[in-house]
Amino acid sequence: MSNPVHIDAPEGVPFIEIRREFDAPVAAVMNAHRDPDLVRQWLGPDGYEMAVDTWDCRSGGSYAYVHTDPAGALFGFRGSFHTVRDDFIVQTFEFDGWPDVVSLETLTLTALDDERCALRIWSTYPTVEARDGMVSSGMEHGLTQGYAKLDGLLA
Amino acid sequence: MVDDRDIQAGLDRAFLALADPVRRAIVARLSRGPATVTELAEPHAISTQAVSRHIQVLELAGLVTRSRDAQRRPVHLAPAALAELTAWIDEHRLAHERRFRALDAVLTATRTPPTITPGTHPAEQEEP
Numbered sequence: 371m372s373n374p375v376h377i378d379a380p381e382g383v384p385f386i387e388i389r390r391e392f393d394a395p396v397a398a399v400m401n402a403h404r405d406p407d408l409v410r411q412w413l414g415p416d417g418y419e420m421a422v423d424t425w426d427c428r429s430g431g432s433y434a435y436v437h438t439d440p441a442g443a444l445f446g447f448r449g450s451f452h453t454v455r456d457d458f459i460v461q462t463f464e465f466d467g468w469p470d471v472v473s474l475e476t477l478t479l480t481a482l483d484d485e486r487c488a489l490r491i492w493s494t495y496p497t498v499e500a501r502d503g504m505v506s507s508g509m510e511h512g513l514t515q516g517y518a519k520l521d522g523l524l525a
Numbered sequence: 526m527v528d529d530r531d532i533q534a535g536l537d538r539a540f541l542a543l544a545d546p547v548r549r550a551i552v553a554r555l556s557r558g559p560a561t562v563t564e565l566a567e568p569h570a571i572s573t574q575a576v577s578r579h580i581q582v583l584e585l586a587g588l589v590t591r592s593r594d595a596q597r598r599p600v601h602l603a604p605a606a607l608a609e610l611t612a613w614i615d616e617h618r619l620a621h622e623r624r625f626r627a628l629d630a631v632l633t634a635t636r637t638p639p640t641i642t643p644g645t646h647p648a649e650q651e652e653p
Contacts (some may be wrong), residue, residue, distance in 0.1 A: 373629075381557060390625050392630040402631050412627035502557065525613045 384495040389488065395477045396457050396487045403427065403459065403477070430453045433461075457481075463493070471500045542586035547571065548579050552588060553603065559599035 376389040386431040392399050402408045406425035413421040419438040421483075427434055434448040447468035459477040476492045495501035542548055551565050566576040578602055583589040592598035 373625070375625060377621065388621060390621075392625075392632060394629075398632050399628075399634060401635065402628055408631050408635065411631050412624060414624075491629065 379501070384501040386493045386495075386501065388491040388493075391482065391486060392483060393486055395485060396481050399479055399487055400456055404454070422499050424448075427451055427459070455489060458512045468500075471496060473500075542582050543578065544589055545582075547576075548583055551576070551579060551600075555589060555600060555602040557621065558602045561599050565600065 373391045373393070378385075378387040378389075379385070393411075397503070402412065404427040404498075406422050406427075408419050409425060411424055413435075414427065416438050418440070421436045422434055423434040425435070428451060431451040431454070432449065434446070436444040437438070437447075440444070448464055448466070449460045449472070450464040451459065457479040461475050461477075462472050464472045465476050473493045476494075478490050478492075480488045480490070482488055493501075543552070547569055549570070554560060554565060554568075562577055562580065565580070566573045569576065579618055580589060580591065584591065588603050589600050590603050591600045
């Protein structure tokens with residue numbers, strides 16, 4: 371049984387919160403965020419290639435990576451690691467398809483016991499519109515998927 | 526009791542209604558609450574008349590509803606579109622599920638506790 375993901379995007383404020391528990395200690399989850407070889411193994415949709423240009427996960431460091439979808443389309447992401455500690459990361463995040471819309475992401479890890487921890491990501495967007503735009507683009511994706519489902523039903 | 530042909534026709538209309546990016550954007554906006562035609566037209570570089578026509582298509586497809594006084598009364602998302610929205614939320618959650626399950630797999634594969642490299646800021650040099 372997998373741990374559930376909680377996503378909260380309250381109306382009218384430019385925030386998104388994601389919460390999830392892991393059956394691993396804080397140090398291991400943090401290591402999986404800091405080591406680019408490990409990051410490459412999980413940070414990307416199924417069937418996408420992930421090329422990491424830079425992954426300097428420490429205070430004052432930066433990152434840049436590119437996802438390639440099965441059709442060959444490129445999606446670039448980059449940002450700065452403002453603060454990195456053993457249970458805490460503050461970083462910026464920018465998708466090259468939406469230049470200048472930079473979100474600020476705060477990730478915290480809290481030990482639940484020696485073998486389990488809770489991850490919380492708090493993302494702040496420049497404006498409600500920017501956050502909703504991101505949600506809408508997801509929505510558009512979802513509707514496109516729905517559209518594909520309709521397509522299947524109509525076939 | 527509706528027959529298969531009615532279902533087919535309904536699907537056909539929804540299919541065509543959601544084929545247009547402006548109409549998908551309108552549905553996305555309505556997912557956050559009702560809006561007037563003027564409000565719906567605002568983000569798009571097209572006339573309110575054009576938006577009204579898009580709303581008509583969505584209405585015929587059973588995806589939105591609106592009151593008689595079409596220009597001033599808000600447009601609402603219909604239950605059929607809400608089902609699509611639920612599908613999107615599930616999709617969004619699913620993307621994160623996949624990512625975190627992949628992270629679970631990485632964590633299972635790396636059972637040995639890592640040595641943490643201290644950060645570059647002096648304040649982060651923790652005393653053991």
